[in-house]
Amino acid sequence: MGRRVVRSDGEFLASEDQARSWLEQAFAPTAAQWNHLERFAAMLIAENDRQNLIAASTIPTIWVRHIADSAQLLALDSESAGLWVDLGSGPGLPGLVVAILSERPMLLVESRRRRCEFLRAVAAELRLGHVEVAEAPLERVATRPAGTISARAFAPLDKLIDLSARFSTESTHWLLPKGRNAVKELASLPDAWQRMFHVEQSRTDAESQILVGRGKLRAETR
Template identity: 50%
Template sequence: MMIASEAEAQDWLRAELGVDDAAMARLGLLVDMLLAENERQNLVARGTLPHVWQRHILDSAQLLHVSRETLPDGTWLDLGTGAGFPGLVAAALQPERPFVLVDSRRLRTEWLQRAADALGLTNVRAVLSRVEDLPSGPHAVISARAFAPLDKLVTLSARFSTPDTFWLLPKGAGAQHELQVLPESWRHVFHVKQSLTDPDAGIIVGRLLEGKHAATVASRSSKKAKRS
């Protein structure tokens, strides 16, 4: 089923995710803040604003639908969060789960924390950092929306993952190709789910079991942290 309108997007959130009035109000406030802030800084493409519930809110929230039976408890790490998608939307729908939203641009992280505070999301921490500079450590969920090609993303982020960590990676039309060209040295149980908002887009979901690069990346990060 492909969502074709703003009304369908909001109806889907209520019917399929069981989003209640309080959560819908939080999302509505996020939309209002996004529209206002986009006049000051280019958070999202202007052409997507008439379809903000489809293109950004539902596009983010659907991650809870494709994975709702398998998401482990614990901190959700969202890399390259930008305007808050998918991390801020997921945090608004799961206020009991800690979220770490990472972006390398100060204006974006300031916006993320300001929006989280306005929505009353005490579970959100916005971090100004490059992924390469983040301290190593396991997280329950890792997401990244079109942040980097899969091989590069896994290489950068394996040190945040355990075999139990669930990865949620919204991609465009190249999702299946990115998965196919992921080097065999990475053992994984990734697969592609169809996006509800774009017939050509896919979402890579699953777990990273191990890979030969992981120890090297973690070691380099540890050495860098000790030097600093």
């Protein structure tokens, strides 16, 4: 199953209006959730003037490139529960978007102090009491069982799995956006790891794909 590519249903989201329409259809956000998404986007753009959180070229399409791009991971995770661990959360993508659209307990793992300050500021302003920020390299974060592990731009796949496998259980859901090299990166892994994943087509970028897996990854399966 490791190299199968599944195309998401529906067309690719090519405009900000399409991104908002998809969010409405997929999650039916409340008025408060819409307000939180709008405020998060505004805070992200403002903070980008102080520290490089997202590429400036993506700001005009922030709802496609960052909000919907993050939310699609939640759409792939409807059957999971428990702690969601977002590795290398950076500006809170996808973690803060997921936390706005769901009540899943969220652990944002980020080692850079200024980014952690931003994450805490957003969580405080939006009153996201189910969000915790771990300001440390992943190696120093205490192990706890994760219902979901996500990593939007954290590390090469083999290193990512090595560092995070201790958080996984038999029911852990892995959601790993890997761009155009997803199939290639997956093919480089040991067969036992490959069999736990399939590849989903991103709905926000025709050249991007998402590795989706389920289960406990163990170093001894290398």
